[in-house]
Amino acid sequence: MAGVLGRLFIVGIGVIVQVLINLLIYLFLIDKIWIVSIFYGFLSVLLILGLIRNSKNYSNTLPWIIILILFPLAGTLLYVILGKNKHNSKVLKSIVKSEKDSKKYLIQDEKIRREYDNNSRLRYISDFAEFPVTKNNKISYYQIGEKAYEAMLEELEKAEKFIFFEYFIVAHGKMWNSILDILERKAKQGVDVRVMYDDAGCIGTLKSSYYKELEEKGIKCVVFNKLTPTSGVIMNNRDHRKILVIDGRVAFSGGINIADEYININSPHGHWKDNGIKVEGDAVWNYTVLFLTMWNAFKHEDEDYNTFKYDFNNCIVENGYAAPYGETPLDDEIIGEDIYLNIINQAHDYVYIFTPYLIIDTDVINALRLAAKRGVDVRLVIPGVPDKKIVYTLSESYLELLVKSGVKVYKYTPGFVHAKVFVSDDHIATVGTINLDYRSLYLHFECGLYLENVDCIKDIKQDVIETIDKCIEVTDKEATPNLIKGMFQAILRLFAPLM
Numbered sequence: 350m351a352g353v354l355g356r357l358f359i360v361g362i363g364v365i366v367q368v369l370i371n372l373l374i375y376l377f378l379i380d381k382i383w384i385v386s387i388f389y390g391f392l393s394v395l396l397i398l399g400l401i402r403n404s405k406n407y408s409n410t411l412p413w414i415i416i417l418i419l420f421p422l423a424g425t426l427l428y429v430i431l432g433k434n435k436h437n438s439k440v441l442k443s444i445v446k447s448e449k450d451s452k453k454y455l456i457q458d459e460k461i462r463r464e465y466d467n468n469s470r471l472r473y474i475s476d477f478a479e480f481p482v483t484k485n486n487k488i489s490y491y492q493i494g495e496k497a498y499e500a501m502l503e504e505l506e507k508a509e510k511f512i513f514f515e516y517f518i519v520a521h522g523k524m525w526n527s528i529l530d531i532l533e534r535k536a537k538q539g540v541d542v543r544v545m546y547d548d549a550g551c552i553g554t555l556k557s558s559y560y561k562e563l564e565e566k567g568i569k570c571v572v573f574n575k576l577t578p579t580s581g582v583i584m585n586n587r588d589h590r591k592i593l594v595i596d597g598r599v600a601f602s603g604g605i606n607i608a609d610e611y612i613n614i615n616s617p618h619g620h621w622k623d624n625g626i627k628v629e630g631d632a633v634w635n636y637t638v639l640f641l642t643m644w645n646a647f648k649h650e651d652e653d654y655n656t657f658k659y660d661f662n663n664c665i666v667e668n669g670y671a672a673p674y675g676e677t678p679l680d681d682e683i684i685g686e687d688i689y690l691n692i693i694n695q696a697h698d699y700v701y702i703f704t705p706y707l708i709i710d711t712d713v714i715n716a717l718r719l720a721a722k723r724g725v726d727v728r729l730v731i732p733g734v735p736d737k738k739i740v741y742t743l744s745e746s747y748l749e750l751l752v753k754s755g756v757k758v759y760k761y762t763p764g765f766v767h768a769k770v771f772v773s774d775d776h777i778a779t780v781g782t783i784n785l786d787y788r789s790l791y792l793h794f795e796c797g798l799y800l801e802n803v804d805c806i807k808d809i810k811q812d813v814i815e816t817i818d819k820c821i822e823v824t825d826k827e828a829t830p831n832l833i834k835g836m837f838q839a840i841l842r843l844f845a846p847l848m
């Protein structure tokens with residue numbers, strides 16, 4: 350714990366120093382060198398025009414435009430600091446190259462493609478998101494983290510060739526220690542064990558040198574996008590994925606990270622409502638490629654991903670379609686949001702949603718409102734106990750518009766909802782890591798599983814219905830803030846994309 354706190358302190362001091370340096374530069378230049386202010390004013394205009402020209406979502410770019418107008422010098426410096434990750438980061442450049450190289454492994458089966466030629470949702474995933482849609486699968490849905498955890502342990506014990514493990518958060522405790530025990534034993538048996546975790550996600554849970562401890566146990570390890578005191582004010586692009594692949598024959602994903610609160614041990618926010626998904630069949634390959642893409646951006650050790658592909662030989666029969674997909678902030682497609690919007694916009698009877706955060710742009714707001722107005726039963730389940738009070742207040746700022754349009758919003762009174770689920774019309778669902786907020790939709794590396802006409806969709810729907818029974822519905826009166834709270838929420842909304 351002392352090492353973790355020390356690291357937090359060092360990184361925090363580094364961030365504060367950078368802010369102070371930029372502030373001092375700003376104060377010096379604005380007073381002493383007026384021509385520099387003119388230059389930065391001109392540069393801020395160019396940046397604003399570039400944002401307007403290239404924006405795919407004005408809700409996301411508007412705060413930057415306002416900051417650049419009000420504070421040309423400070424805003425330009427801030428934009429350069431926050432924007433440098435994508436354009437100058439060696440890490441992100443390496444990921445771009447690895448993603449490009451991995452495309453050749455994601456090949457759509459043309460026979461399946463012809464089957465869904467008239468299905469625009471599936472065509473988007475295979476043709477534009479470029480993730481194969483598969484059929485030969487068995488999908489299991491776990492309505493709580495504890496159940497998913499039990500299944501993960503069971504499958505890990507069966508590992509014979511490789512274990513690929515990629516999670517945003519890993520924390521010491523019963524959950525991680527029991528998994529680590531298996532990973533260490535399997536590594537000693539000759540299984541290729543690889544662990545990848547996000548440095549920002551684990552900054553409060555693991556010491557900076559923890560990867561060395563894993564390597565001493567024979568476990569290969571990658572720490573994603575390491576934080577340092579000179580990393581920049583905010584390192585926006587984090588690996589928020591949750592992926593476990595075992596021997597290429599089974600994969601796990603969903604909402605749960607690897608920490609005890611996700612299995613309701615010492616949960617600080619009441620009952621932790623989360624979920625997991627297990628995939629057996631051809632769809633596992635998408636998860637395998639997603640993992641190897643990120644891994645080889647750092648390690649560059651696998652020349653042919655096909656050596657990790659499991660041949661199911663059509664031994665699993667499932668009539669529906671399954672398509673694991675990845676979200677990346679480094680390309681032009683906003684895959685996660687587009688899949689969500691396609692579900693909402695094409696819903697006929699109902700669309701039910703689990704989301705821990707509700708920080709949404711105008712596209713999602715209008716899609717939800719329009720769906721409710723055309724008679725679709727739209728229900729959102731959000732936490733009753735917040736994990737971040739400011740973010741929770743910001744989420745509440747969207748409720749008035751939604752509730753008054755006929756969207757039903759439910760607060761999970763026993764605790765915190767961390768699941769990220771859409772289910773619609775008894776035959777469509779997606780389960781994954783993508784929150785309804787700007788960070789997940791635009792900044793993080795994420796993953797999801799899109800499903801159509803798969804048996805487990807009925808389990809997903811039942812989970813939502815049973816969860817709603819434990820919720821309270823938000824009324825018009827509760828959704829309408831008083832003047833002071835409304836003004837505070839408006840300010841938060843303005844800067845929501847920067848949080």
